[in-house]
Amino acid sequence: MTSNFLNGVTILTQEMIDDLPVCDIHVHLPGVISPNTAWDLGLRNKLISVERKENGEYICFSGPNSLSIEDPHEHYLDIFNRDFQLDANGQPQNLKYAIDFESFKSFDRIMATVQGHRNPPGGIQTKDDLLFVLYRYLEECIKQKIFYTELQQNIKIAYLLFPDENRENARKQLYLLFQEVVEKFQSYGVHLRFLHCFNKTKAAGESKSTHERTLEAALWLEEAKKIAPGVLVGIESAGHEKDQTGWPIHLKAGYDRVRELGLGCEAHGGEGIGVEHMLDVIKTLPITRVAHGFQAIEDSEAIEYLKDNKITLVMMPIINLNLGLCLHVKEKEGVYVPFAKTKGGEKVHFRKLEQHPFFELFKKHKLKITLGSDNPEFGGVSIKKTIYALAGLDSEYQLPENFDKLNAEEVVTLCLNGIEAIFGEEKLKTGYKKLLAHWIEKYQVNCSINLA
Ligand SMILES: [Zn+2]
Incomplete structure (x- = not known):
């Protein structure tokens, strides 16, 4: 063990990361x-x-x-x-x-x-x-010690998989299929849940409006809850932020309905057109989690709002780098300072991991942040590779030598934020915390967790 006792922090090693039990709460099914x-x-x-x-x-x-x-x-x-x-x-x-x-x-x-x-x-x-894809993902979960994961999939896939059934029956067959998969995962100690995720923009190629499709999503989730309780545990919407047809006002009625059902609400935001859109997302929708959200760095109002409303940012820094990490900034004495577009910021692309706002939002602003893999096989990387990179242990995504890298105590905070933000049952939280407590003890990490 290499401990840096001066600062009371433990330096992460590859072995520690490999051994770490994790939750991956933001994964698109096709992304696996x-x-x-x-x-x-x-x-x-x-x-x-x-x-x-x-x-x-x-x-x-x-x-x-x-x-x-x-x-x-x-x-x-x-x-x-x-x-x-x-x-x-x-x-x-x-x-x-x-x-x-x-x-x-x-x-x-x-x-x-x-x-x-x-x-x-x-x-x-x-x-x-679909089973072929899911069971390959199960192998990956076992390898990576993923205790809990939420996969996002559009329920509409039911019509493709069960073409001979009428639409209602096809959806029912899908819920039951997902239930079977959840049980299979569980038998290997992996807790899997699903979210209904739909493309909120015109790219979905649907004649129905986003408003109608979000209400439809709420109806389907209500239906799923009756047929296979605890399998589909929330809603997610995705798609390019530029397309106004997918903006939060059109999603609101459906999201409110999902919240009333007692199910989880997450949305993508703060990864595209700027912090203004992100503020709209977090203020309009009844969400407890926002995916990405790195553009919060552009405006202190967004940072304060996230803190006040205890919203968790599920961050995936590597896929942001791979697909284009864009921030609005002003140049001051040769240094880029994040600045909202409406306050005069101009768009700049960043290509280095150390420039990702994750570090500042987590270390300086102490936002409630956890990590996800998003699309581990598809533009992104696995959750474990993400942690290697943030800890400065990945040769592909290097950090400068003197950079304040992710340490073991911080990774525990990210893990706890993750399990606290799950949409699955409360009782899973204790099971996970016990595993994490064991890891803390094994590697003499300088923190303790409340198992209550
Ligand atoms: Zn995503």
């Missing part, structure tokens, strides 16, 4: 699909064909089945960078998604194609495809 899993889904659904030539080499091409004409990709293979190789067994090596540099739009398009429900058919087409 690695490029290789997406490839396997493409093969399963004949969107990709692989053939062995006479000389023994493998080649791939678009399969006999096509994507919908509405899909932004002409061929399923277009979701991948084409510089991969097929090995001696016909398996792709070094396969990556073709996400354009810092482009949320290209990321969103690929995710929708893999998920398959926006313009079917896509990567996921059957109940077995």
Whole structure:
């Protein structure tokens, strides 16, 4: 153990992080699909064909089945960078998604194609495809010691998975399928819950307005609560902040209804057009958690509001860096100072991890923050890799030597903030805290937790 007794903090090691029990409360279901899993889904659904030539080499091409004409990709293979190789067994090596540099739009398009429900058919087409994806995620949870996780998925996927059922029955089948999956995860000591997540913008390609779709979401969650209680535990909305059709006023009625049902409410905010939009999100919607929220740094009003209302920021710094970390700033004596756009700030992209507002919001402003992985296989990284990076232990995302990196005491705070903010049952909290207390004791971390 390396303890820095001078400051009373414990320096994190890779071993400690590997051994840490964690909660990952912000994960998009399609975001757990690695490029290789997406490839396997493409093969399963004949969107990709692989053939062995006479000389023994493998080649791939678009399969006999096509994507919908509405899909932004002409061929399923277009979701991948084409510089991969097929090995001696016909398996792709070094396969990556073709996400354009810092482009949320290209990321969103690929995710929708893999998920398959926006313009079917896509990567996921059957109940077995979904189980295939979920059980690969279970393996990952076990490996990473994820005690509790919330996966976000649009309930609408039910119509794709159960095409022979009427809509109500299809949704019912989905709730029961999710229940079965929750039980399977539980048998491995992983507590899984689901959130209904929908794209709040026009990109959803729906004729219904966002207002109508949020109310519909509340109805579905009420229905799910009756059929499979405790499985779908809250609501989430996503999509580009620029599109005004998805702004908070249109989400409010549905979110209020979900809150009345006693279910959890989270929304994305503060990752795109600026702190003004984030303030609108946190003031309009009855949320206890906001995803990302790093643009809070642009305005002290947002920081104070988050503190006063005990709202948890679920932060995912690495995916922000990968998809474009944008802040509004003013330049003062050669230094960028975060500043709201409406107060004269101008948009600047940041590319270094140490510039991410996470550090200041957490260490200086003491906001209630936890970490998530968002899309661990899809533009983002796993929760454990996120912690390595913030602790200065990841070679890909380096921090300057003298930088105040994340220490073990701070990681405990992030973990406790995470379990306190879950939408699942209260009783899970004690189970997790016991595991965390054990870790604290094992590594002689300088803090204690109240197990009550
Ligand atoms: Zn997200």
